[in-house]
Amino acid sequence: MFENYVEVWTSNNFQRYTINSIIISTITVLGVLLTSIPAAYSFARIEFPFKNLIFYLLLLSLMIPEIITLLPHLLIIRGEIIPLPFGPTWMNTLQGLTVPFMGNIFxxxxxxxxxxxxxxxxxxxARLDGASHFYFLTRIVIPMSMPIIVTVGLFTFIIAWNSFAWPLLILTKEDWYPVTVSVYSFVREVGPNFHLLMAACLIAIAPILILYFFTQRLFIESISNFGIKE
Structure with a gap:
């Protein structure tokens, strides 16, 4: 049985593509948390003009199907709408795979x-002690909110890990192929050899299962806290 996993792992650059997915997913998670935590804190605890209007407009954007946003994203990373840093285009690059998804309204x-x-x-x-919003966020809010932060990080990691259409759209070279594209190519190569297909699928989801195993306590705690009313 284990020879099936060995054959899959050593063929079709599966090792490199798995590492690519880990890098892409990790950077996406860090980017999402870096942008979402300050934004969420601002909407929750800081008063500024049109705060509720801006927030509800952002929520309305969740009604737009993701497939509709692929073309605008593609035009942006090709440099056809705005000038891009780090080169004239982000096609076949790590930033092209990660930056467009670092702003997550949900x-x-x-x-x-x-x-x-x-x-x-x-x-x-905290304010009586002279604390700023930055101090309150970093020293009090974030430590108290670790369950939900871990939960949204896990969700983001899973979404980035399972991404298929976007990498297939912007990658014309194999340098940054993720594991999802690798499994797709592997299916086309091995045909009806289902023992190899099942081994490839299990290897592809193994990092997600391992990550959930180590974070399930915080995940369950965050869900429980959402159900508690003050």
Missing amino acids: VIFLLRQYFKKIPNELWEA
């Missing part, structure tokens, strides 16, 4: 709802 929504549950008394006490 993650901002989940984090905002969680941040709003943090008692205002903590902010009042």
